[in-house]
Amino acid sequence: MEQSQELYDAIVSGNAKAAHAATKAALETGADPMALIASTMIPAMDAVGKLFEEEEYFVPELLLAGRAMKSAMELLRPLMAASGEKLAAKIVIGTVKGDLHDIGKNLVASMLEGSGFDVIDLGIDVAPEKFVAAVNELQPQIVCMSALLTVTMPSMKATIEALTAAGVRNNVKVMIGGAPVTRQYANEIGADGYSENANTAVALVRTLLAAA
Amino acid sequence: MTGRERILAVLAGEKADSLPCMPITMTFAADVLGVKYGDYVRDHRIMAEAQIKTAEMFDFDYVSTISDPTREACDLGASIEWYEDRPPAIDEEHALFLDKAILARMNAFSTIAGGRMEDRVRGIELLRERVGKDLFVEGWVEGPCAESADLRGISRLMIDFSDDPDFVHALFEFTVQRAILFAAAQIEAGADIIGIGDAAASLVGPRIYREFVLPWEKRLVDAIHEKGGRVRLHICGNTRRILGGAASLRCDMVDIDYPVAMDQARSSTGIQQVLTGNLDPVRDVRNGTPETIASALEALQPQARSPWIVAAGCEIVRDTPHENVRAMVEFARTHQPFGIQ
Numbered sequence: 204m205e206q207s208q209e210l211y212d213a214i215v216s217g218n219a220k221a222a223h224a225a226t227k228a229a230l231e232t233g234a235d236p237m238a239l240i241a242s243t244m245i246p247a248m249d250a251v252g253k254l255f256e257e258e259e260y261f262v263p264e265l266l267l268a269g270r271a272m273k274s275a276m277e278l279l280r281p282l283m284a285a286s287g288e289k290l291a292a293k294i295v296i297g298t299v300k301g302d303l304h305d306i307g308k309n310l311v312a313s314m315l316e317g318s319g320f321d322v323i324d325l326g327i328d329v330a331p332e333k334f335v336a337a338v339n340e341l342q343p344q345i346v347c348m349s350a351l352l353t354v355t356m357p358s359m360k361a362t363i364e365a366l367t368a369a370g371v372r373n374n375v376k377v378m379i380g381g382a383p384v385t386r387q388y389a390n391e392i393g394a395d396g397y398s399e400n401a402n403t404a405v406a407l408v409r410t411l412l413a414a415a
Numbered sequence: 416m417t418g419r420e421r422i423l424a425v426l427a428g429e430k431a432d433s434l435p436c437m438p439i440t441m442t443f444a445a446d447v448l449g450v451k452y453g454d455y456v457r458d459h460r461i462m463a464e465a466q467i468k469t470a471e472m473f474d475f476d477y478v479s480t481i482s483d484p485t486r487e488a489c490d491l492g493a494s495i496e497w498y499e500d501r502p503p504a505i506d507e508e509h510a511l512f513l514d515k516a517i518l519a520r521m522n523a524f525s526t527i528a529g530g531r532m533e534d535r536v537r538g539i540e541l542l543r544e545r546v547g548k549d550l551f552v553e554g555w556v557e558g559p560c561a562e563s564a565d566l567r568g569i570s571r572l573m574i575d576f577s578d579d580p581d582f583v584h585a586l587f588e589f590t591v592q593r594a595i596l597f598a599a600a601q602i603e604a605g606a607d608i609i610g611i612g613d614a615a616a617s618l619v620g621p622r623i624y625r626e627f628v629l630p631w632e633k634r635l636v637d638a639i640h641e642k643g644g645r646v647r648l649h650i651c652g653n654t655r656r657i658l659g660g661a662a663s664l665r666c667d668m669v670d671i672d673y674p675v676a677m678d679q680a681r682s683s684t685g686i687q688q689v690l691t692g693n694l695d696p697v698r699d700v701r702n703g704t705p706e707t708i709a710s711a712l713e714a715l716q717p718q719a720r721s722p723w724i725v726a727a728g729c730e731i732v733r734d735t736p737h738e739n740v741r742a743m744v745e746f747a748r749t750h751q752p753f754g755i756q
Binding site: 217258259260261262263264266267270301302303304305306309327352353354382383385387 | 442496498501502504505506507508569570573574576577618619620623652655656696697698701702732733734
């Protein structure tokens with residue numbers, strides 16, 4: 204299917220109303236929801252990620268693009284559910300226990316969702332047992348954890364230990380991020396990956412899924 | 416030279432006997448005194464005691480009342496999560512200005528007495544009384560972007576820039592009016608400098624920074640100067656694209672966090688700007704060794720040139736080995752500022 208230029212532009216420019224209208228128009232002309240995601244929405248969010256990496260876009264622009272993309276998904280989700288179509292992979296994400304910071308986690312969730320993944324956001328201050336319950340219930344391929352504080356980073360380790368104790372650690376790939384988090388720390392606690400920002404998180408998910 | 420004289424000399428562009436050293440300590444200082452951080456942020460006497468003990472133990476040039484970003488928001492009635500041994504945090508899901516209409520009902524000039532803002536003012540009085548003229552005493556206020564993020568919720572504020580610019584300006588004006596009252600009280604209490612913490616400003620690009628943040632930061636900086644205070648601008652994170660604008664504020668000191676290369680920071684801010692920083696608090700300072708820290712600072716000085724103050728880009732984290740902090744001070748004490756004879 205051809206790209207919907209209107210939808211692409213609406214997402215890249217962060218215009219939620221225009222994205223909603225463009226999606227509606229595309230569906231009315233017979234566009235397939237999955238094809239629309241693949242041909243237009245994923246390339247649009249890739250472009251947004253590239254602009255972020257090039258320091259042309261910053262956090263407000265990422266959030267606006269994410270909101271525009273969500274307004275399109277609102278129209279597509281019911282159609283996909285009705286036809287039984289599924290997104291590429293399921294990802295559970297949350298800010299770890301004791302940490303109330305949500306913006307980094309929101310950015311990663313938004314970029315992943317815009318890149319065609321089914322993202323379940325558990326919110327902030329998420330206890331290890333809540334991550335375990337989500338893995339049991341939703342059976343995601345990936346678990347993403349965020350922390351902004353050095354004092355809450357140990358909750359990442361506790362969550363991985365809880366996943367192990369529950370016997371589900373090998374069912375998922377675990378990736379972590381946040382300002383004080385390092386690759387070294389990811390290795391120390393047995394995470395499968397570390398990402399420095401929202402854009403590289405998308406690439407990391409793709410790498411981890413390819414290796415699975 | 417005393418620590419205070421050393422910092423004042425650098426700020427005045429005069430010769431100092433060595434580089435000043437001003438690492439930000441909060442939870443680290445509480446641990447040095449052996450107190451819970453929840454008590455540190457609630458009781459200025461404990462904070463002052465911890466700051467003095469830390470400054471004496473490590474030979475810092477200053478003491479500070481920076482503690483957490485919630486003092487102003489707390490006094491306005493924002494929902495705060497409290498912890499026994501960690502900084503309090505804003506509950507953004509129930510932000511005070513979740514409903515934008517509430518802003519119009521608030522009085523920016525209501526008293527700052529009787530709560531956590533007054534506790535900081537009392538802390539400055541006590542620190543000044545205890546350290547006399549030996550150490551530099553630092554007060555602290557939240558900048559317009561950071562405080563607005565605390566009151567509105569950071570993700571909401573980031574969207575407001577696009578959806579409702581008039582509201583953002585009204586919100587920034589409100590926060591700056593409060594900050595000016597708070598800064599004035601701290602200057603009167605004896606603060607040598609007022610730190611403006613505006614972390615959220617590093618999340619926006621140059622266009623939004625120039626249009627929204629810079630004018631209100633300037634209003635705050637100018638007001639502090641008018642009241643006889645000095646200003647330290649602290650914006651955590653990657654400020655590379657907004658540093659030129661920040662330099663135009665004429666702050667007495669600008670902190671550079673670790674994501675910005677110090678030579679770039681020097682180019683962006685000019686030869687006269689006092690820069691502070693910028694070791695990575697986790698990778699360099701906590702995870703390093705005295706040797707790697709000394710090497711990192713050796714590499715940093717030619718980039719920072721003068722005027723420069725040794726510090727990490729942000730707070731010294733609480734489990735940092737003491738010998739690593741000593742290594743920072745040792746470097747400062749054994750090195751002269753570049754180019755000032």
